[in-house]
Amino acid sequence: MTSLPLEGLRIVDISNVFSLPYAAGLLADLGAEVIKIEGPGRLDVSRHGAFSGVYPDNEVGEDPWNRTSTYNLLNRGKKSVVLDLSRPEGRAVLKDLIAVSDVLAENFTPRVMRGWELDYPHAAKLNPNLLMISCSGFGREGPYAQYPAQATTQEATHGLTDATGYRGDIPSKAGQSFVDFLATWALSMGTLLGLRYRRRFGKGLWVDVGMYQLGCFMVSERILDWEANRHRDERIGNRHRQFAPQGCYRCAGEDAWCAISVRDDAEWAALCGVIGRPELAADPRYATVEGRRAHHDALDTLIGAWTATLGKMEAMERAQAAGVPAGAVFNARDMHLDPHLRARGFLEMLEFPPERGIGRRPVIGRPWKLDRTRIAVRGPAPTLGQHNRDILCGLLGYDEARFAELEQAGITATKPTKVRPPLRLSMEDRLRQGRLAEWDRDYKTRLGIAD
Numbered sequence: 106m107t108s109l110p111l112e113g114l115r116i117v118d119i120s121n122v123f124s125l126p127y128a129a130g131l132l133a134d135l136g137a138e139v140i141k142i143e144g145p146g147r148l149d150v151s152r153h154g155a156f157s158g159v160y161p162d163n164e165v166g167e168d169p170w171n172r173t174s175t176y177n178l179l180n181r182g183k184k185s186v187v188l189d190l191s192r193p194e195g196r197a198v199l200k201d202l203i204a205v206s207d208v209l210a211e212n213f214t215p216r217v218m219r220g221w222e223l224d225y226p227h228a229a230k231l232n233p234n235l236l237m238i239s240c241s242g243f244g245r246e247g248p249y250a251q252y253p254a255q256a257t258t259q260e261a262t263h264g265l266t267d268a269t270g271y272r273g274d275i276p277s278k279a280g281q282s283f284v285d286f287l288a289t290w291a292l293s294m295g296t297l298l299g300l301r302y303r304r305r306f307g308k309g310l311w312v313d314v315g316m317y318q319l320g321c322f323m324v325s326e327r328i329l330d331w332e333a334n335r336h337r338d339e340r341i342g343n344r345h346r347q348f349a350p351q352g353c354y355r356c357a358g359e360d361a362w363c364a365i366s367v368r369d370d371a372e373w374a375a376l377c378g379v380i381g382r383p384e385l386a387a388d389p390r391y392a393t394v395e396g397r398r399a400h401h402d403a404l405d406t407l408i409g410a411w412t413a414t415l416g417k418m419e420a421m422e423r424a425q426a427a428g429v430p431a432g433a434v435f436n437a438r439d440m441h442l443d444p445h446l447r448a449r450g451f452l453e454m455l456e457f458p459p460e461r462g463i464g465r466r467p468v469i470g471r472p473w474k475l476d477r478t479r480i481a482v483r484g485p486a487p488t489l490g491q492h493n494r495d496i497l498c499g500l501l502g503y504d505e506a507r508f509a510e511l512e513q514a515g516i517t518a519t520k521p522t523k524v525r526p527p528l529r530l531s532m533e534d535r536l537r538q539g540r541l542a543e544w545d546r547d548y549k550t551r552l553g554i555a556d
Contacts, residue, residue: 108136108478109135109136109478109480110135110136110475110478110480111132111135111136111137112136112137113136114132114136114137114138114207114208114300115137115138115140115205115206115207115208116129116132116133116137116138116139116140116206116207116208116209116210116296117140117142117199117202117203117206117208117209117210118139118140118141118142118183118210119141119142119190119199119209119210119211119213120210120211120212120240121149121150121151121212122149122150122151122156122212122255122285123151123156123179123256123282123285123286123289124212124240124256124284124285124286124288124289124292124316125210125211125212125238125240125288125289125292126141126149126151126179126180127179127285127286127289128210128238128288128289128290128292128293128296129141129180129183129210130178130179130180130181130182130183131289131293131471132293132296133181133182133183133483134181134182134470134471134480134481134482134483135480136483137208138184139182139183139184140183140184140185140186140202140206140492140496141180141183141184141185141186141487142186142187142188142190142199142202143185143186143187143188143489144187144188144189144190144191144195145187145189145515145517145518145520145521145522146189146191146521146522146523147190147191148170148489148521148523149176149180151173151175151176151179151180152170152171152173152176152489153169153170153173153525153527154525156175156282157173157174157175157176158173158174158175158176158178159173159174160172160173160174160527161174161462161463161464161466163530163531163532164462165527165529166462168488168489168520169524169527170489170521170524171461171488171489172461172462172463176486177463177466177468177485177486178468178469178486179486180486180487181455181468181482181483181484181485181486182482182483182484182485182486183486183487184487184491184492184495184496185486185487185488185489185490185491185492185493186202186490186492186493186496186497186517187489187490187493187517187518187519188516188517189515189516189517190221192516194511194514194516195516195517196221196223198497198501198511198516198517199223200223200231201501202496202500202501203223203228203231203232203235204231204232205232205500205501206232206235207234207235207236207300208235208236208237208238208296208299209223209228209235209236209237209238210237210238210292210296211237211238211239211240212239212240212241213241214241214242214250214251214252214253215241215245215250215251216251218239225237225239225311229309229311232309233308233309234303234307234308234309235309236296236299236300236303236309236310236311236312237309237310237311237312238292238295238296238299238312238314239311239312239313239314240288240292240314240316241254241313241314241315241316242254242255242259242315242316242317243315243316243317244313244314244315244317244318245313245315249317254316254317255282256282256283256284256285256288256316257278257281257282259284259316259317259320260278260279260283260284260320261276262317262320263284263317263318263319263320263321263323263324264320264321264324264327264328265279265283265284265320265323265324266278266279267324267327267340268324268327268338268340269340270340270342271340271341271342272339272340272341272342272344273340274340274342276340277340284316284319284320285316287316287319287320287323288314288316288319291314291319292312292314295312295314296312298312299312343364344401345366347394348366348367348368348394349367349394349397349398349401349404350365350367350373350397350401350404350405350408351364351365351366351367352364352365352405352408353434354405354408354409354412354413354420355409355412355413356412356413356415356416356417356420356433357413357414357415357416358416358417359543360436360542361416361417361433361434362417362433362434363412363417363420363421363424363431363432363433363434364431364432364433364434365408365412365420365424365429365430365431366429366430366431367397367429367430368430369394370386370392370393370394371428372428372429372430373386373391373397374386375427375428375429376408376424376427376429378427379411379423379424379427379429380407380408380411381411382407385407390403391404417433417434418433420433421433436542438545438551441467441551441552442551442552449474450470450474451469451470451471451472452467452468452469452470453467453468453469453470453481453482454466454467454468454553454554455467455468455482455484455485456485457485458485461485461488463485464554464556465554466554467552467554468482470482488519489518489519489520489521490517490518490519490520491519493508493512493517493518493519494508497511497517532544
């Protein structure tokens with residue numbers, strides 16, 4: 106069997122929430138041994154609370170912290186060790202792990218690692234070949250460095266919400282935790298670049314990712330426009346600076362939409378034919394892109410009247426067949442059932458151990474493939490503390506007496522000391538409260554995971 110690209114690489118992952126846990130999960134797909142560290146009183150937020158997603162079949166179970174969808178997606182293929190890092194005994198074990206690992210991944214605010222004397226200058230003394238991968242809201246230096254941050258609020262501080270929204274309306278978010286996933290790709294790439302650096306120069310490296318800067322990069326043209334021209338652009342919703350018409354148009358069906366973009370006169374003439382109004386192509390009001398921009402509201406009404414008679418897929422296919430860029434707006438159901446994504450193997454099926462009561466579930470794979478090596482999710486996310494003994498006694502060589510001592514002192518555990526009450530809502534309650542838009546009672550059959 107062909108070895109995986111990162112086989113033999115060991116990553117100690119003490120990160121939390123989305124960006125870095127997900128990056129480490131992708132690196133586990135590539136073959137890395139990823140050891141996830143959580144405290145008995147400080148679980149990863151993805152195990153509970155607002156970011157945890159849902160429970161399989163909406164059943165909380167006796168160990169809800171092991172069952173949430175977000176945790177099981179982000180931490181697939183990892184090992185789990187519980188260490189109380191707020192206590193020196195827990196940090197001593199972490200230091201032993203750092204000494205025998207390749208990568209330390211963390212996303213605390215900078216003061217935490219400095220306070221523990223585990224920031225890069227100190228960690229590198231434990232292991233000169235160590236790659237340290239850090240992710241924080243604003244990086245490790247500068248006047249904002251000590252601010253805690255999360256992607257859902259950072260969209261405002263780096264300017265994305267100022268760019269996103271409709272003309273004359275308020276600033277708007279681009280989506281949930283958008284910058285977290287920009288950080289995921291940056292952190293994955295940073296780890297691989299660090300490995301290349303170490304292979305070439307024979308020493309470790311610190312990769313410091315500030316999510317704030319990633320967000321600024323996404324609005325860089327607006328920043329340059331201000332610096333060069335002192336021009337602050339307005340919000341334009343779904344429209345375009347040069348192309349017209351462009352928009353997201355309501356289709357037949359519940360909350361169904363299709364995006365359409367016309368880039369030149371030829372595409373405009375083609376769209377006129379598709380919507381059954383070929384005479385509009387010669388109308389002097391719409392004959393040029395400048396005219397179409399000036400009369401965009403009227404064109405939106407004309408196009409919307411056509412899309413309203415069709416399903417979103419049919420509207421997309423008719424426009425595309427005429428050479429007009431168009432795309433149906435997919436929801437979660439569409440993404441799970443899309444035949445192209447299925448053909449690409451983007452959703453991968455994971456079989457959980459029977460005792461976990463989760464069964465067979467689809468998880469998101471990766472947007473890329475390797476032609477010579479099959480990359481796949483290597484296993485389900487671990488239960489809390491599942492690998493305590495394997496790592497502490499097997500990898501680190503602790504004897505049974507020391508392991509028992511750590512357990513008795515509460516430094517390591519397999520159950521949390523603080524359990525947040527799980528959200529117990531029926532699916533109907535979730536619908537009524539707006540937590541779900543809709544749900545399919547036959548979803549297991551649709552997904553091919555029926556018992």
